Amino acid sequence: GAIEDFSIDPVTYEPMIFTIGDVSPKGICGSGLITMTAVMFEMGVINNRGKFNRDLDTPRIRKKNDVWEYVLAWKDQTQIDRDIALTEPDIDNLIRAKGAIYSGCLTLLEEVGLTMDMVEHIILAGGFGSYIDLEKAMTIGLLPEIDPDCVTFIGNGSLMGARMSSLTNRIRKDVVEVTKKMTNFELSETPSYMDNYVAAMFLPHTEIEKFPKLKKRMENT
Structure with missing residues (x-):
């Protein structure tokens, strides 16, 4: 219902x-x-x-x-x-949530010298992600504009990874290696995060140019 x-x-x-x-x-x-x-x-x-x-x-x-x-x-x-x-x-609550997600991703990319325009593939985990309409998610600024074919839904990724690593030695070794390369990144301690967050508190963003397809649709309506 x-x-x-x-x-x-x-x-x-x-x-x-x-x-x-x-x-x-x-x-x-x-x-x-x-x-x-x-x-x-x-x-x-x-x-x-x-x-x-x-x-x-x-x-x-x-x-x-x-x-x-x-x-x-x-x-x-x-x-x-x-x-x-x-x-x-x-x-308003949705805008806050999507703003936190978008700005978090943007800040992480900026910290390693990348931009949203350079994103080629997005992997969405979790059962909820499987039901999201990608075009609508991009319209509100939850996701950057990207070819929907470049988005992969994997469902419960943590459970899948745990199962695979418990059954295969090779994957378990990969997990150990990846774990060694991981680092903790505190968004709250990064000055640019709050600026990015505030900018993302609009539909889809204060800079509509970041969403050229939507901008064109809005101009034609």
Whole structure:
């Protein structure tokens, strides 16, 4: 019942939602939150700070308990007998999280003399990563713009690595060698990290030029 996919009518701003199990909604999953934020941003429902466009003529955008929100499903359409809405604090929390991830990666690259433009391959681990819409993740600035074919999902990478190293001596030796080369890097002690973080606290980023494909789409809408 968690909402996992989402689209908006460009004229009426009415939503079309898709849930896990194709049943009435009862909440929002993480990948769904990424998709909603990306779609709303490209459709002009929210601005680059994640704030709703108060001028749109739709009952879906409202202020409730001093919080602006977009109603995804009215209570008679849900399993929980109350409206399901995406709030500005929800979006703000997502922006903070994606900003930390993007700026962390950028800072690490800068410390070894590289840039985001030089990234050729991204490996996403964890079960959650397998459900992320890559284009939408790039739209909000969670990931840099890269050919989706250059992104690999590996699921539970730590469990896979533990299993492989326990079964194969060669891989176990590789693990030992890699471990010797690892170092601890404290982002909080790196001056450029906070600057990168602040810059990433927008959709997709304060420097839209870092996302040329999105910039072109936005200019054509």
